[in-house]
Amino acid sequence: MAKKQSSIDFNSASKRLNIINPNLLFGMQTTKWRRSIEKIDLLFLTLEALDVNTSQSFELIARDLEISHVFPNYVAIWKSRCHNPLRRSSSNSTLSIESFEGLIKILSSMSNQFYPRIRELLTSKGSIQYRSERWNKFCLRLEELITERMNVRRGLVKKYLIKTSNSDSFHKQLLLILALSSGPGGLKRLSSSIFEPLL
Amino acid sequence: MKTSRSYKEGIAVLEVDGIPDKSLGHGSDTIGILLSWKLTLIGLTVLEGKKEHLINLVYVILSYSRSCISGLPDSISDMANSIEISGVKGGHELKLVSNKRDVEPLTIILDDAELTDLTRCLDKILVDSYIAINWLVPLSKPATTRKFYKNSFHFNQIINAIAGISCICITAFLYLNLPSLRPPTAPGEEIIEKDTYSKDINK
Numbered sequence: 526m527a528k529k530q531s532s533i534d535f536n537s538a539s540k541r542l543n544i545i546n547p548n549l550l551f552g553m554q555t556t557k558w559r560r561s562i563e564k565i566d567l568l569f570l571t572l573e574a575l576d577v578n579t580s581q582s583f584e585l586i587a588r589d590l591e592i593s594h595v596f597p598n599y600v601a602i603w604k605s606r607c608h609n610p611l612r613r614s615s616s617n618s619t620l621s622i623e624s625f626e627g628l629i630k631i632l633s634s635m636s637n638q639f640y641p642r643i644r645e646l647l648t649s650k651g652s653i654q655y656r657s658e659r660w661n662k663f664c665l666r667l668e669e670l671i672t673e674r675m676n677v678r679r680g681l682v683k684k685y686l687i688k689t690s691n692s693d694s695f696h697k698q699l700l701l702i703l704a705l706s707s708g709p710g711g712l713k714r715l716s717s718s719i720f721e722p723l724l
Numbered sequence: 725m726k727t728s729r730s731y732k733e734g735i736a737v738l739e740v741d742g743i744p745d746k747s748l749g750h751g752s753d754t755i756g757i758l759l760s761w762k763l764t765l766i767g768l769t770v771l772e773g774k775k776e777h778l779i780n781l782v783y784v785i786l787s788y789s790r791s792c793i794s795g796l797p798d799s800i801s802d803m804a805n806s807i808e809i810s811g812v813k814g815g816h817e818l819k820l821v822s823n824k825r826d827v828e829p830l831t832i833i834l835d836d837a838e839l840t841d842l843t844r845c846l847d848k849i850l851v852d853s854y855i856a857i858n859w860l861v862p863l864s865k866p867a868t869t870r871k872f873y874k875n876s877f878h879f880n881q882i883i884n885a886i887a888g889i890s891c892i893c894i895t896a897f898l899y900l901n902l903p904s905l906r907p908p909t910a911p912g913e914e915i916i917e918k919d920t921y922s923k924d925i926n927k
Contacts, residue, residue, distance in 0.1 A: 708844035
């Protein structure tokens with residue numbers, strides 16, 4: 526039996542949060558959509574790598590952002606993230622556009638909340654010993670999370686793991702994306718770059 | 725009456741002074757006419773200038789941040805080439821050229837954290853409702869796909885496709901050149917079938 530391809534439901538456009546430019550959604554390709562949800566999930570994993578209890582605050586953030594109708598509880602957020610085809614248990618159902626936008630909004634807000642920690646990891650100033658200690662801890666946690674949640678047999682996941690073990694640039698890119706997604710103009714920057722691939 | 729506003733984010737502190745533009749009906753708290761500005765990058769430098777310089781600085785930094793979030797930090801400068809920022813090993817090089825003849829260009833190396841501090845600080849002034857200045861805000865268009873794949877060609881990526889197409893071509897060539905499996909016809913057999921037999925019937 527043919528497997529149903531996961532996609533975005535454009536019919537729910539009336540309830541949209543209007544974060545994504547409608548012109549970007551027009552003629553949206555499956556590859557583009559898959560790439561964006563993979564990127565969102567990876568950025569969420571990066572946030573989780575910063576703090577063990579990050580996932581607990583997703584629901585509170587959703588409430589603060591007044592998107593409780595989209596994500597009434599933590600499970601709803603987790604279900605939306607499970608649309609990432611690289612996950613061990615990925616969902617093939619359709620993701621609504623408002624959930625997609627909600628995830629971006631949560632991501633930007635969480636980045637803002639965790640900005641001091643992100644900044645600590647990005648800075649080149651201060652004690653080398655302290656910085657390397659924190660950096661190694663973060664890298665180890667991210668690698669653990671990727672191995673734990675993602676399907677390691679997938680080529681792209683293998684590529685991520687090779688990248689993480691070979692150099693720090695991949696981690697730095699993820700952290701820089703999060704840092705620039707924070708602040709007053711962060712949401713706009715994140716939403717306009719969300720369909721772009723991770724290098 | 726002169727109004728001052730200040731924005732602080734990490735190492736970046738931006739102070740602006742100005743007055744309301746009464747001809748446009750601004751309130752007493754609003755800055756419609758920018759008189760001066762001062763950007764202090766703690767531990768690095770202090771920048772000052774005219775209104776146009778701040779507008780250009782905001783444009784250059786925000787455009788560069790937008791390219792950084794895509795992972796493709798471009799070299800970006802303003803129209804007059806007085807402000808330029810580009811990616812260098814271990815950071816971002818901000819080059820400022822003064823209008824005054826005797827002043828040497830100032831080069832500052834910012835790390836990722838300092839760049840994000842500066843971006844967030846400039847974001848704050850952009851969203852401040854008490855500042856009524858027409859900023860040059862960069863368009864938040866997504867980068868073209870071509871840009872991402874321009875320098876990332878690897879032969880390994882197309883080796884499978886080439887191998888597949890080669891297999892199909894070789895198979896097709898061999899099939900077309902195989903000798904026919906049909907037993908060879910005896911000499912003169914076709915003539916008997918078509919011509920001689922029909923003549924016999926006519927007799």
